[in-house]
Amino acid sequence: MSTPKVPPGETPPAEGSIGSAHRERADGGIWEHPRAFLVPIVLGSLMIAAFFIARIWGW
Secondary structure, X not given: OOOXXXXXXXXXXXXXXXXXXXXXXXXXXXXXXXXXXXXXXXXXXXXXHHHHHHHHHOO
């Protein structure tokens, strides 16, 4: 069977269409800025480590 002819100015179905746009990426929410979570976690773990180091050294 032959390929059906496409009228001029129309996009053939095999090449896609701009009729339906892609969905916009959703907002990242709380995961948009992961460094905002990383900084308090690192600072908290350093404070806990400093506490135990101070106890070991007897300060």
